[in-house]
Structures are given as structure tokens and as C-alpha cells.
Amino acid sequence: MLVLGIDPGTAITGWGVVGKEGSELTLVDYGTVRTSQDSPMPQRLQTIYGELGQVISSHQPAAVAVEQLFFSKNVRTAMVVGQARGVVLLAVADAGVPLHEYTPLEVKQSVVGYGKATKEQVQKLVQMLLDLDFIPQPDDAADAIAVAICHLHSERLERLLDQERG
Numbered sequence: 001m002l003v004l005g006i007d008p009g010t011a012i013t014g015w016g017v018v019g020k021e022g023s024e025l026t027l028v029d030y031g032t033v034r035t036s037q038d039s040p041m042p043q044r045l046q047t048i049y050g051e052l053g054q055v056i057s058s059h060q061p062a063a064v065a066v067e068q069l070f071f072s073k074n075v076r077t078a079m080v081v082g083q084a085r086g087v088v089l090l091a092v093a094d095a096g097v098p099l100h101e102y103t104p105l106e107v108k109q110s111v112v113g114y115g116k117a118t119k120e121q122v123q124k125l126v127q128m129l130l131d132l133d134f135i136p137q138p139d140d141a142a143d144a145i146a147v148a149i150c151h152l153h154s155e156r157l158e159r160l161l162d163q164e165r166g
Helices: 041-059 075-095 104-111 119-129 139-165
Strands: 002-007 012-021 024-034 063-067 099-102
Touching (some): 002 041, 002 139, 012 041, 024 139, 041 075, 063 075, 075 099, 099 104, 104 119, 104 139
Antiparallel strands (some): 002 012, 012 024
């Protein structure tokens, strides 16, 4: 099963494709969509939409997992990131791929086992879970990979609960 994880942002949107066969997780590909602050917002959003559409088309994931927006004290930042997140959701919907959303707390709990884990702890566990010799960079891509891992862990739990109910 291939899952595309996405960490939305207007300047940098991180993405990571993680595969799972049996109990083994593998990093298939990862990267970022970068936009220039000098570009008007509609063009920046168009870039995010187009490039993520290419990633989805290229990898054909079975599911896409997106990090939910975390509201901070800076409402303006949250609004701008919300625009990027909306474009991400549209790209996924247009591709017809099932979408799953996770809060930062859920991602940290799933990957590290502790909801208040630091960014460094999450990145180190991503490296360990995928048996990598390196920590994926930049942070936005590593975060997206963690979101994909979160979905793969959650999907397994859902399957087990369905069997139990079943």
C-alpha cells in the first residue's frame, strides 16, 4: 500500500510517499513544492495544486493523509496556510484518492508514542521506522512523511477493529 503524506504550507508544502508491505515501511519518494513570496497568492496556490497533482499522478497512492491546520496565535498565518490546505484538498479530491486528516497531536502519538514529542524526536523516529541512514530534509518533507506513517499505523488499527466488530 502506498500513502502520500502532505504537510501544507504556502511557501513550502512538504510531501512524502511511504509504502507498506506486511509490517515493513519503506520511503518511496519525498520532496517539497516551493513557491516564491514575490508571486501573487493565486499563482502560488496554482503551483501547489499543479505540482501535487503531478506527484499523485506519478505515484498513484492508495490514500492521501494531510496534516490538519494547527491554529496558533497568528491568525493571519493560519488563514494563509488554510488557503494552501484548501488547494491540497482540492488536488486530492480531483485525483479521486481517499483523503484522511490527522492533527499534529495524532501524528506525534502515532510516530513517537507521545503527543508532545519535539520535531526532532519525530524526525528521528521517522528515520528509525524507515531504516534510513539520514533524516529527510527539509523539515516540511519529514513532517509529511510522518503524516503518511501515521495513516499507515491508523489504517492497520482500523482494519483490526473492523475484524473485531465483524
